[in-house]
Structures are given as structure tokens and as C-alpha cells.
Amino acid sequence: MPLPCHLVRSKRKSLAVHVRHDRIEVRAPLRIARREILQFLSRHQAWVCRKHQEKVKRASEHLALSDGSPILYKAQNLTVRLRTAPRSEVIVSATELTISGPDLAPEKVAAVFKGWLQQQAKAWLPGRTRALAEHLGVGTKLTDVVFRKTKSKWGHCTAQGRIQYNWLIMLAPDGVIDYMICHEVCHLLHMNHSPAYWQAVARVCPDYKRYVGWLKQHEHRLWF
Ligand SMILES: [Zn+2]
Structure with a gap:
């Protein structure tokens, strides 16, 4: 399943990506070109994937109060x-x-x-x-x-x-x-x-x- 990606532009100076178990959020400066954002993401693709797998695993390990958990x-x-x-x-x-x-x-x-x-x-x-x-x-x-x-x-x-x-x-x-x-x-x-x-x-x-x-x-x- 593709991971939803949200782009949040603000007055910040650099690009950053936050990975969650259900989506990734890219924080970008107001004026940066889309192409640059995509390049940034593909440069960090391996890291994003690794981080995402880790978050999915963590989310699945949250405490569940059901019989047998x-x-x-x-x-x-x-x-x-x-x-x-x-x-x-x-x-x-x-x-x-x-x-x-x-x-x-x-x-x-x-x-x-x-x-x-x-x-x-x-x-x-x-x-x-x-x-x-x-x-x-x-x-x-x-x-x-x-x-x-x-x-x-x-x-x-x-x-x-x-x-x-x-x-x-x-x-x-x-x-x-x-x-x-x-x-x-x-x-x-x-x-x-x-x-x-x-x-x-x-x-x-x-x-x-x-x-x-x-x-x-x-x-x-x-x-x-
Ligand atoms: Zn403290």
C-alpha cells in the first residue's frame, strides 16, 4: 500500500521528513520547488523505508487489553x-x-x-x-x-x-x-x-x- 505523504510548507529554512506508522510528513520552506522536494525524498528513500518499518512494528506492539495479547x-x-x-x-x-x-x-x-x-x-x-x-x-x-x-x-x-x-x-x-x-x-x-x-x-x-x-x-x- 502506498504511504500517504503530506507536504507542510512553512517559514522554515530546510527540508525535513517525519515518518509515522501511517504517513510521512515533509516539512518544507515556502518557496522550494517541488522537484527539489522529490529529489530530497528519493535521496533519503532507504532511511524513510527503514524508519517506516520500525514505526509500523512499534504501532503493532502498542498495548492491547484483549484476551491473549x-x-x-x-x-x-x-x-x-x-x-x-x-x-x-x-x-x-x-x-x-x-x-x-x-x-x-x-x-x-x-x-x-x-x-x-x-x-x-x-x-x-x-x-x-x-x-x-x-x-x-x-x-x-x-x-x-x-x-x-x-x-x-x-x-x-x-x-x-x-x-x-x-x-x-x-x-x-x-x-x-x-x-x-x-x-x-x-x-x-x-x-x-x-x-x-x-x-x-x-x-x-x-x-x-x-x-x-x-x-x-x-x-x-x-x-x-
Ligand atoms: Zn525533563
């Missing part, structure tokens, strides 16, 4: 099981993650799973966030810890000292979760990603590069 939970490959039961709950065994409830309609299953992750997020993240902020001497800067499932972010720290977490992070291994806490709390020291900021991260979490790498490689599997 694979799920990456705390870095373990488990199988999702759906079971009809009077009580709604999630149970993790060595090989399966079972979501049960009286109604197994997809939105009900998603709600049970979401409630389970949110409960873990609330029990784990605020306390550790506050403790680390106090340890780093920025306890008074931390105003609030909130939860939201955003489209592409695991965490966020505002200039007002409000730290926001995506509760889907509870699917990640504990080391990755602690790195996320460290990442956001260190923004109370430095509101940027400067070398000084990363030095502060490394003091708290010397292995942080491993966790950044783990997220890069696996995070698409935690989204649903």
Missing part, C-alpha cells in the same frame, strides 16, 4: 487474560496478567486496568517524590503531585512546582519509575535539561542512562 509488565513478557467474575480486579502471576470483572466490554476492561494502575501510582509516587524533594532541599518548591495520562509524556514539572505523572509508568520496572521521579524532582533544581541538570540527576540516580535507554526501547509497549 502480550503485555510488558515490569519488564516481564506476560499474557493478558480476561475473566468474567463478580468482582473487578487485576491479578498478576508469573505468566499472566488477569483482568476480571462482571462486564468485559473493552471500555470496562480499560477502566478496571486504569483504576488498578492509578491506585498504585497514588500509593507510590507522591510519597517518594516528596521525600526526594526534601532530601535535595527543594521540599518547599514542590506544590503538588498530580496524575494524567498524556499522549506522549511520562512526567512533567511546571514552573509553579507541580509535578505531573502519567500513571502508565507503573507498568515499567521499579528502577525506571524511580528514575522518572528523580527526573521530575531535579527539575525543581533546574528547570531545563542543561549539563548541570543531568549532573544533579546522576548524583541521585547514577544509572539513569540505562533507564533512559530502557524507556526509549520499550515505552511504546506501555501505551494503550
Whole structure:
């Protein structure tokens, strides 16, 4: 199937191509000739194809909450099981993650799973966030810890000292979760990603590069 290609012209100075699983987007300066754009694309054809295959594979690996689907939970490959039961709950065994409830309609299953992750997020993240902020001497800067499932972010720290977490992070291994806490709390020291900021991260979490790498490689599997 040919891949739809969108051309977006703007005041930018150079050509760029963004590859997604379902389309590619070419960003071009206002006055560049069509011929030049086509030449640019054919020059980068191999890269675009490779990138596209990678994106298709990643999109197919997004978390699906259906019976028999694979799920990456705390870095373990488990199988999702759906079971009809009077009580709604999630149970993790060595090989399966079972979501049960009286109604197994997809939105009900998603709600049970979401409630389970949110409960873990609330029990784990605020306390550790506050403790680390106090340890780093920025306890008074931390105003609030909130939860939201955003489209592409695991965490966020505002200039007002409000730290926001995506509760889907509870699917990640504990080391990755602690790195996320460290990442956001260190923004109370430095509101940027400067070398000084990363030095502060490394003091708290010397292995942080491993966790950044783990997220890069696996995070698409935690989204649903
Ligand atoms: Zn950051």
C-alpha cells in the first residue's frame, strides 16, 4: 500500500521528513520547488523505508487489553487474560496478567486496568517524590503531585512546582519509575535539561542512562 505523504510548507529554512506508522510528513520552506522536494525524498528513500518499518512494528506492539495479547509488565513478557467474575480486579502471576470483572466490554476492561494502575501510582509516587524533594532541599518548591495520562509524556514539572505523572509508568520496572521521579524532582533544581541538570540527576540516580535507554526501547509497549 502506498504511504500517504503530506507536504507542510512553512517559514522554515530546510527540508525535513517525519515518518509515522501511517504517513510521512515533509516539512518544507515556502518557496522550494517541488522537484527539489522529490529529489530530497528519493535521496533519503532507504532511511524513510527503514524508519517506516520500525514505526509500523512499534504501532503493532502498542498495548492491547484483549484476551491473549502480550503485555510488558515490569519488564516481564506476560499474557493478558480476561475473566468474567463478580468482582473487578487485576491479578498478576508469573505468566499472566488477569483482568476480571462482571462486564468485559473493552471500555470496562480499560477502566478496571486504569483504576488498578492509578491506585498504585497514588500509593507510590507522591510519597517518594516528596521525600526526594526534601532530601535535595527543594521540599518547599514542590506544590503538588498530580496524575494524567498524556499522549506522549511520562512526567512533567511546571514552573509553579507541580509535578505531573502519567500513571502508565507503573507498568515499567521499579528502577525506571524511580528514575522518572528523580527526573521530575531535579527539575525543581533546574528547570531545563542543561549539563548541570543531568549532573544533579546522576548524583541521585547514577544509572539513569540505562533507564533512559530502557524507556526509549520499550515505552511504546506501555501505551494503550
Ligand atoms: Zn525533563
